[in-house]
Amino acid sequence: MITLEHVSKHYGETVAVDDLSLEVAQGEVCVLIGPSGCGKTTTLRMINRLIEPTSGRILVDGHDVTSVSPEQLRRGLGYAIQSVGLFPHVTVAGNIMTVPRLLGWDRPHMQARVQELLALVGLDPAEYSDKYPRQLSGGEAQRVGVARALAADPPVLLMDEPFGAVDPLTRERLQAEFARIQKELRKSVIFVTHDVDEAIRLADRIALMRDGHLQQYDTPEALLDHPATKFVHDFMGADRALKRLGRVRVSDVMRNEVPTMQDGSGAETMAQRASCAESRFVYIVDAGGRLEGWFDCVAFREGRVARDAITSVDWREAAVRPDTSLKEALSRMLGQGFRSIAVVDGDGRLLGDVALAGIEETMTAGDAYITHAGGEPEVDV
Ligand SMILES: Nc1ncnc2c1ncn2[C@@H]1O[C@H](COP(=O)(O)OP(=O)(O)O)[C@@H](O)[C@H]1O
Numbered sequence: 001m002i003t004l005e006h007v008s009k010h011y012g013e014t015v016a017v018d019d020l021s022l023e024v025a026q027g028e029v030c031v032l033i034g035p036s037g038c039g040k041t042t043t044l045r046m047i048n049r050l051i052e053p054t055s056g057r058i059l060v061d062g063h064d065v066t067s068v069s070p071e072q073l074r075r076g077l078g079y080a081i082q083s084v085g086l087f088p089h090v091t092v093a094g095n096i097m098t099v100p101r102l103l104g105w106d107r108p109h110m111q112a113r114v115q116e117l118l119a120l121v122g123l124d125p126a127e128y129s130d131k132y133p134r135q136l137s138g139g140e141a142q143r144v145g146v147a148r149a150l151a152a153d154p155p156v157l158l159m160d161e162p163f164g165a166v167d168p169l170t171r172e173r174l175q176a177e178f179a180r181i182q183k184e185l186r187k188s189v190i191f192v193t194h195d196v197d198e199a200i201r202l203a204d205r206i207a208l209m210r211d212g213h214l215q216q217y218d219t220p221e222a223l224l225d226h227p228a229t230k231f232v233h234d235f236m237g238a239d240r241a242l243k244r245l246g247r248v249r250v251s252d253v254m255r256n257e258v259p260t261m262q263d264g265s266g267a268e269t270m271a272q273r274a275s276c277a278e279s280r281f282v283y284i285v286d287a288g289g290r291l292e293g294w295f296d297c298v299a300f301r302e303g304r305v306a307r308d309a310i311t312s313v314d315w316r317e318a319a320v321r322p323d324t325s326l327k328e329a330l331s332r333m334l335g336q337g338f339r340s341i342a343v344v345d346g347d348g349r350l351l352g353d354v355a356l357a358g359i360e361e362t363m364t365a366g367d368a369y370i371t372h373a374g375g376e377p378e379v380d381v
């Protein structure tokens with residue numbers, strides 16, 4: 001648990017953080033958000049004592065952070081930042097072992113931990129352990145940064161715009177991975193961002209700051225539906241119904257039973273399958289169940305030859321994962337011009353699909369309150 005009590009930080013005339021009180025419960029993600037210069041980074045850096053508050057008190061697990069040495073404190077706090085800060089002349093494995101080495105872990109223990117963490121953040125240990133930071137893409141470097149922050153299994157994780165420097169698709173994947181990892185590890189996290197959608201997606205609670213002041217600290221739903229000030233209202237944006245879709249996972253609304261056929265079934269079999277298919281599209285999968293495309297039964301019945309009714313796709317681009325947000329799934333659907341989108345696992349195996357109609361239902365039923373990260377459903381009152 002992290003507690004800030006009346007914390008302020010002044011730089012001469014500048015008040016970077018002003019009388020900030022905040023409590024982050026064990027296992028919760030607090031997203032600290034606000035315009036540039038509102039005091040987010042200053043707040044994080046006071047928690048791990050890279051800088052000292054002018055006044056106020058910060059407790060981590062009930063202990064005043066000033067009662068332990070900064071070095072000792074930082075070993076219990078994972079810290080991941082936007083620029084990653086990987087040591088350039090040290091391998092990926094070496095970077096991840098930074099804190100374990102300080103803690104005096106033996107080599108086999110550290111090596112096992114590196115393997116475990118790389119797998120956790122979705123990088124193949126055999127391929128990545130010995131690479132150097134310059135050999136990594138932006139997204140890969142961020143993953144290594146997160147792995148390094150988690151290395152000594154700190155109970156608290158501080159993340160300063162960790163996904164700020166990557167392209168939108170990579171960012172989406174990193175967010176999904178973070179949500180998955182957090183569901184498993186249940187760290188107490190303070191996550192800084194200036195991206196409202198990212199905040200809505202990842203936060204248990206959002207702390208919205210402005211000019212060093214806390215404007216509102218509550219669930220994403222509360223900030224969307226009951227903004228405390230006009231500033232909160234404006235900052236959260238107008239498209240609230242859409243934003244709420246950022247809280248729902250594809251897995252919450254997907255159809256698990258979808259019609260499929262194997263490619264290479266031959267035109268005749270395909271024709272047969274198509275004529276009795278209950279829905280317009282029949283997904284085409286390979287022998288291992290991997291998505292290869294779909295068959296348009298309507299186009300086929302309208303007289304096209306079987307081959308022309310087939311659309312071939314790369315599952316990496318044409319499908320979403322179960323942990324993708326509905327907001328993202330909707331935007332992908334609109335981008336592709338289809339009324340549904342396939343759902344696949346990490347190896348491209350077809351799991352089901354999500355239809356526009358299903359999303360519509362979710363929006364009108366107000367079910368966009370199904371919580372993420374497995375909490376209790378919240379009720380719209
Ligand atoms: N070392 C410093 N000296 C003087 N002013 C600073 C210093 N660090 C931050 N500030 C000021 O404090 C305010 C908050 O900064 P910061 O916490 O970095 O904002 P954010 O991370 O929300 O963008 C800004 O006005 C910034 O200019």
Ligand SMILES: [Mg+2]
Binds near residue numbers: 040041042
């Ligand atoms: Mg900052």
